[in-house]
Amino acid sequence: MHELLTPQQMAEADRLAAECIGESYPLMLRAGEVLAQIILERFVEVRAVDVLCGPGNNGGDGYVLATILREHGLGVRIWRAEEPAAGTDAARAAGECTVERFDLASFQPDTSNLVVDALFGAGLARPLEGVYGDALRRCAEAKAPILAVDLPSGVSGGSGQVIGTAAAAELTVTFFRKKPGHLLFPGRSLCGEVVVADIGIPGNVLQSIDIRCHENLSSSWRHLLPRPSFDSHKYRRGHVGVFSGGTTATGAARMSAMAAARAGAGAVTLLSPASALAVNAVHLTSIMLRRIEDPEELSTFLNERELASVVLGPGFGLGEKVRNFADVLLRFTSRSGRRLKVVLDADALTGFAGDPEPLFEAAKENGGGTVLTPHEGEFARIFPDIAAAAELSKVDRARQAAERSGAVMVLKGADTVIAYPDGQAAINSNGTPYLATAGSGDVLAGMIAGLMAQGMPPFEAACAAVYLHAETARSLGPGLIAEDLPARLPVILSAYLEPPARG
Known part of the structure; x- marks a missing residue:
């Protein structure tokens, strides 16, 4: 029900x-x-x-x-x-x-x-x-x-x-x-x-x-969770790129990257500016590392590697760079004709405050493969008129923002709402106050990207990630910090997965 x-x-x-x-x-x-x-x-x-x-x-x-x-x-x-x-x-x-x-x-x-x-x-x-x-x-x-x-x-x-x-x-x-x-x-x-x-x-x-609205229960998306076959290899399970900030702002991206990997992505690459390569290299083992300084290097990398999804924003920094990177990612088409699935969070949203139309235009060109994950403050920066409309419910606000931007909207909070541009919406009901801790949103962004990289549709991937994110936090309870979430995720995820199919 x-x-x-x-x-x-x-x-x-x-x-x-x-x-x-x-x-x-x-x-x-x-x-x-x-x-x-x-x-x-x-x-x-x-x-x-x-x-x-x-x-x-x-x-x-x-x-x-x-x-x-x-x-x-x-x-x-x-x-x-x-x-x-x-x-x-x-x-x-x-x-x-x-x-x-x-x-x-x-x-x-x-x-x-x-x-x-x-x-x-x-x-x-x-x-x-x-x-x-x-x-x-x-x-x-x-x-x-x-x-x-x-x-x-x-x-x-x-x-x-x-x-x-x-x-x-x-x-x-x-x-x-x-x-x-x-x-x-x-x-x-x-x-x-x-x-x-x-x-x-x-x-x-x-x-x-x-x-047009439902409670975010696993019955709505469990059948779509990625289940690798025995002949899968790492790139068939999806390659995720996560963008790092500068030397003193690298942790958020690493948490996103690890969350994408723990959600089942076969390969994850942290895309770092040269100034942060050393500090990122010290902390990475299974996550790959690549220098990306500017839009030209980004375009070269995208054409070399068949990425399935990316996360841009956590700890990345503001200014023209984040706007330029977002534009490249949202408009990119691979040699095989595939569009990138793009998760924009944190600085990738705030970076468009005051002038969000270029973001919306590029997201619509991306053909429904974009997920925006604002909290209430970030939402108000890019949708100020919708945020100020007191007569709108949170569901209505998320729906209007999804329609305007052409993206799946994850309006975060204790009652996170996920909305699709066509008006479909889900309200999450298993949230926990233990998620009110720095970095938990970075983990969520990585989880969404990890599920999309494996072929899960963006709306259902967002719904599943929001639910599993909360379930993981509930299982950890008091004392939770964001770094705990990726390591715990496989235990929670396994309860919703059937054995991998043969062949």
Whole structure:
């Protein structure tokens, strides 16, 4: 269940499901049943539940839930500010519920009770204020245990942004599929554990919905991971070039180079200025070394050796040199007619700040083989207008940047988003704060290049690298430094690979 539905798409899935079964009310009954089952299983010590019901379908789920919990002997109170509109499923659920109602304005959370947030869920389109916002603020201040229905009220299902007020849940139960707001920060930090429950919506309703976003799970790319055959040789497994900076800025490139090798590339060459050859040579064993000083030497090398992919940017330095090198790489075509797969990171992005159009033009000429890996600061330097558009979600920002640049966009962070120029996007959900350390992005850039060098398509290579990068970091845990990541990667990668094919 890797698909992510916007609130509008989820409403369409509900509508299509209702058409299949003849009416929508059974879905609400099933939602209440599932919520009750989860509460009875997960919160066995709870003897009383306060259900905060909104006026829409989220509140309707709450009324059904309250009825079932009382039948199981729990003390239940419903708190509401307004009744559901007449003729709706929520009004029907409220009419069938005999649990006593109280005025939401008078609600004071009791920390020994479970609070069920069934106010608004993912579909909220206006700031959560007034009596609803006040109730949630009191819950947050009291640190009351909260189960959120669908999504913590006040969190946008589309962007994960807080609209007005929201209170953090211990557990969020959503239905059929997650929404982007479950994975994008700050919403992700407010959801607690997220459980996706089956309420009887048939999976085939997705065939009528144009889904363009998914959770970055291994099921989307695992089958495309490179698996060398027994007759492979090093160059058949892909040759990666990584560009080094000057004497005092060589470490980032070496980490990228080692990551490319550990991701399975058969050969990796570090391309170094003359001033840094000695210091790089001291630290390299399996990684090859070549002097590259200027665009002419770069063009000569590219024509001599059949590189599959390159990494430019980590520790490289700013100025005309990085812009010129990027232009050569993005426009290069080998004697066999192949385009280079190019990963641009760090200085290769900042180097185009203020004048990114030449980068976008060259990336489009590269025909979809370019991957840009900015963090938020670098993103703002080359896409200032997109970065400043507060109404855009992180997914929308990554999509617009991918379309404008013609490149796969890896917008890094705790909720890294990978976007393709055609609008496809993936949100990574296994990130760890241990990756917030210098050099981890350099390793990621090398991993992407290493997978692309072996023939993995750029979008899927980026998705796989982001996921495996995080898994590697999670396996290392506290004390992680970026140098640890390449050596640990083969252990993690092996769990996702089948034995090599014969022949």
